[in-house]
Amino acid sequence: MGKLRNRLGRATLALVCALVSSAASTSVPDATPYEPPMPPVQRCMNLSSALEAPYEGDWGYTIRNEDIDRLKEAGFDTIRLPVRWSAHAGRWGRYKLNKGLLARTDAIIDYAMSRDMNVILNVHHYSELNNWPWRHERRLEGIWKQLAAHYEDYPDRLIFEIVNEPNGKMTVQRTDALNKRVVARIRKTQPDRWIVLATAEWGSIAGLLQSQPPSDPRIILSWHYYEPFVFTHQGAEFFRPTPPIGTNWGDTADVDRIAKDFRLAAAFRDKHNLPLLLGEFGVFDAAPVEQRAKWIGSVRHLAEANGFGWCHWGLSSNFRSYDADKEAWIEPVRAALLDD
Ligand code: GLC
Numbered sequence: 001m002g003k004l005r006n007r008l009g010r011a012t013l014a015l016v017c018a019l020v021s022s023a024a025s026t027s028v029p030d031a032t033p034y035e036p037p038m039p040p041v042q043r044c045m046n047l048s049s050a051l052e053a054p055y056e057g058d059w060g061y062t063i064r065n066e067d068i069d070r071l072k073e074a075g076f077d078t079i080r081l082p083v084r085w086s087a088h089a090g091r092w093g094r095y096k097l098n099k100g101l102l103a104r105t106d107a108i109i110d111y112a113m114s115r116d117m118n119v120i121l122n123v124h125h126y127s128e129l130n131n132w133p134w135r136h137e138r139r140l141e142g143i144w145k146q147l148a149a150h151y152e153d154y155p156d157r158l159i160f161e162i163v164n165e166p167n168g169k170m171t172v173q174r175t176d177a178l179n180k181r182v183v184a185r186i187r188k189t190q191p192d193r194w195i196v197l198a199t200a201e202w203g204s205i206a207g208l209l210q211s212q213p214p215s216d217p218r219i220i221l222s223w224h225y226y227e228p229f230v231f232t233h234q235g236a237e238f239f240r241p242t243p244p245i246g247t248n249w250g251d252t253a254d255v256d257r258i259a260k261d262f263r264l265a266a267a268f269r270d271k272h273n274l275p276l277l278l279g280e281f282g283v284f285d286a287a288p289v290e291q292r293a294k295w296i297g298s299v300r301h302l303a304e305a306n307g308f309g310w311c312h313w314g315l316s317s318n319f320r321s322y323d324a325d326k327e328a329w330i331e332p333v334r335a336a337l338l339d340d
Pocket of ligand 1: 125164165280
């Protein structure tokens, strides 16, 4: 009996040792598993023309879960979600955000995260801010106070972008100062949240190069690229005067111009030691599709060669890469974005 107990004791000890050593070799140490820091955005699509319209659907596109599936399967790691919060927030007091819109953004963000996609949530089309910043900066801060609280417990995959394409009275100095104030507010509760900072002058390279970003290791600088504008916006009637259709693009000098701009942007990025995101680029649908694909492919390759993550503008409605009527990718555009 004593021997048996002894043997059982030894067997138990051996089992425990085996379990401990196998646990050590598979390194499952304690309750908090190690998570490597999330890499910033690499390949991203703007889910444009949906929530930056006054109401989703007004501009002919409503976001569907299948679109997020399709993006994931095609090789995108991130969606950028432009939202016109300013049309759905109170005008005074705490500038209360509309609960229905918050529930809608929750649903899109939750679904994208269930597919392991990052989401960049922004404030888009806040034109009153650009016209009357002295009245609206406080309101933007109030909007972010609520968004930061609402999404406080969301994982790092959710990225905030404070405001899209500041312009007009939102000068470089005003934009830098506002960015700093909103970052400080978010940092009170979320020291590790990635925050994208757009720069003044419509997020152009000119605005980027004049900006003075805060020193914060979880900032992503952002700029937009639509040069030459007369090419990328040919036939875009929302812009007046509308650039005429028929401008061609694609000789060596055209490509060199983009390469030069990208070198300047990369040098700025290196000086500030912060990741740089090409948050928007695209060509309006009136240009021939081969021309669109040529420009998009060149910009995307130059972005990757310079180490910039990028977000194509856009998916459906206009500046399209996907044809929702045919339920099919616009193949030359898809290939320009994703193929080697
Ligand atoms: C900006 C505008 C958007 C426009 C795009 C291309 O993001 O906010 O409305 O479609 O640039 O011009």
